[in-house]
Amino acid sequence: MAAFELGGRSWRSRLIVGTGGFRSLEQMEVALRASGTEIVTVALRRVDPLAQGSVLEVIDRLGVFALPNTAGCYTARDAVRTARLARDAFETDWVKLEVIGDDRTLLPDAVELVDAAETLVDEGFTVLPYANDDPILARRLEDAGCAAVMPLGSPIGSGAGIRNPYNIRIIVEQAKVPVILDAGVGTASDAALAMELGCDGVLLASSVSRAEDPERMATAMRKAVESGFEARRAGRIPRRLHARASTPEDGVPELG
Amino acid sequence: MIIELNGDRVELADDARVADAVARAGGDRGPRGVAVAVDGEVVPRAAWERLKLREDQKVEVVGAIQGG
Numbered sequence: 001m002a003a004f005e006l007g008g009r010s011w012r013s014r015l016i017v018g019t020g021g022f023r024s025l026e027q028m029e030v031a032l033r034a035s036g037t038e039i040v041t042v043a044l045r046r047v048d049p050l051a052q053g054s055v056l057e058v059i060d061r062l063g064v065f066a067l068p069n070t071a072g073c074y075t076a077r078d079a080v081r082t083a084r085l086a087r088d089a090f091e092t093d094w095v096k097l098e099v100i101g102d103d104r105t106l107l108p109d110a111v112e113l114v115d116a117a118e119t120l121v122d123e124g125f126t127v128l129p130y131a132n133d134d135p136i137l138a139r140r141l142e143d144a145g146c147a148a149v150m151p152l153g154s155p156i157g158s159g160a161g162i163r164n165p166y167n168i169r170i171i172v173e174q175a176k177v178p179v180i181l182d183a184g185v186g187t188a189s190d191a192a193l194a195m196e197l198g199c200d201g202v203l204l205a206s207s208v209s210r211a212e213d214p215e216r217m218a219t220a221m222r223k224a225v226e227s228g229f230e231a232r233r234a235g236r237i238p239r240r241l242h243a244r245a246s247t248p249e250d251g252v253p254e255l256g
Numbered sequence: 257m258i259i260e261l262n263g264d265r266v267e268l269a270d271d272a273r274v275a276d277a278v279a280r281a282g283g284d285r286g287p288r289g290v291a292v293a294v295d296g297e298v299v300p301r302a303a304w305e306r307l308k309l310r311e312d313q314k315v316e317v318v319g320a321i322q323g324g
Contacts, residue, residue, distance in 0.1 A: 020323040028322065043323025046262040046316065047290060049282025055322050056289045069324025084298045085318055089291035096324060205324075 001229050004201060006178050007094060007126040007147045013038045014195070015225045016067070016180065017218070018205025019055055021157070027214055029058045035208065035218035040064050041096050043071040044086055067128070069096040074109065076116035083120050095120060096150075096203075097129040106156040106183075110137050114144060121145035130182050133167040138175060148177050150203060153194065154184030157206040161190040165197055172198035188217075188224035195228025196236075257311045268309065275304040281317035290319045 004011040017037045022028035032040060040062075042055055059066050068086030073079040076099060083095045099116050101109035108131055120127050126147045131137050133151040141149050151171050154160035161184060162168060172179050181194035182203040191202045202225055211217035257270050262281055269276065274292055275284075283290040292299045293316045299307055309315065 018324050022322060025322075041324030042320040044291070044318045045321045045323070047281050047283040047319040048321075051321075054286075054289070054320070056286070056320050066320065067324070068320075071324045081293065081296060081298070085291035085293055085316075088298055088300050089289055089318070089320065091288060098324070 001226055004178070006180075006201070007128070011038050012036075013222075013225075014201040014229060015191070015221055016041065016182075016201060016203040017208060017221075018069075018203065019059075019209075020071075020205050021209030022214065023209075025053045025055065025058055028055070028209070029062065031208055031214040031218040032058070032062055032064065034215045034222070036222045038064050039067050041067045041069045041203070041205070042090075043069050044082055044089065045072075065094075066090055066092070067094055067096050068092070070098050070116075073099050074101070074112070075099065076112040076119065079112070079116040080119050080123075083116075083125060084123075087125070093124055094126045095128070097127050097146075108132050108152075110134070113137075114140050117141055117144045117146055128180070133164050133171065135167060135170045135174060138171045138179075142175060142177050146177065148180050148200075149175055150180045150182035152183035153181050153190060156183045157210075158184050159186030159207060160184050161186050162193055162197070165193065168194070168197045168199065185221075188220040191221050191224040192228035192231070195225055196232050198232060201225070257309065259309055259312065260314045262315070262317055272309050273305055274299050274307045274309060274315070277309060277315045278304060278317050281315075283317040283319055290317065292317050 004014045013036050015037050016039045017035050018041045070079040070082040079099045099112040100106050128148045129141050129146050130150050138149040153162040178200040180201040181199045185204040185207045194202050208214050208217045
């Protein structure tokens with residue numbers, strides 16, 4: 001796979017993995033290693049003095065980049081404040097910007113999202129916005145200066161795959177920044193499809209963390225992203241209504 | 257003085273600094289991964305030892321968790 005240019009840095013892996021949903025830090029570490037990922041997302045919550053072990057310790061041991069996420073924010077104001085906290089906590093300008101509209105669908109609130117994105121770009125953040133699969137929203141976020149656009153396949157944790165592949169194709173067609181499919185991946189074929197549709201990367205969490213065998217699914221996802229990447233560039237045959245024989249018609253013996 | 261720390265009303269010394277609130281919340285375990293907001297505004301780590309708290313301020317001490 002060609003190097004993945006994102007946020008002014010060059011990455012080898014096109015698979016970004018969230019740390020949410022793993023049953024234990026041990027399972028998380030093994031799965032993240034199997035995924036080959038170089039970027040993992042973390043969330044910010046009130047410190048728990050009783051917590052055993054730390055997600056950051058695992059991240060440091062793996063040598064991967066911790067991408068803070070404004071998970072749990074419903075307003076631009078909260079998301080901006082959370083991003084500023086994250087910047088201080090992790091000494092990075094990178095932020096995955098998530099501003100959701102309700103807790104049942106966890107769908108992005110586009111209005112608050114664009115507002116937060118504009119503010120954070122102005123403050124020098126490298127903003128990766130989790131967005132609806134809406135080409136107009138994607139363009140707005142790109143125009144606001146986001147480092148990528150991250151349209152969802154389907155709601156977070158739903159495992160429902162890519163509900164609107166046509167919109168994803170349109171977003172890919174018009175984007176001048178990387179497109180990363182983010183949310184809703186359920187299994188390997190969803191990740192491969194995202195790459196075949198032209199996405200530059202895939203961000204997933206639940207499909208791996210909540211799988212029965214997270215390490216095995218992480219391996220599958222790594223291969224799926226790679227295979228989708230190659231297939232996209234291999235020039236597939238078109239879809240036809242009718243058959244097209246692969247065996248020549250000449251030279252058929254008469255045996256009757 | 258009494259402040260609100262991570263949603264609970266707690267008592268700190270009258271000359272308590274932000275760093276004291278961080279320690280009280282259990283956020284002083286490492287050199288990174290923790291951030292503080294006082295009344296909604298981020299207080300950079302470099303200022304924790306220096307900045308004094310005032311009565312009734314709302315302090316949030318946050319850190320990384322699995323998620324996102």
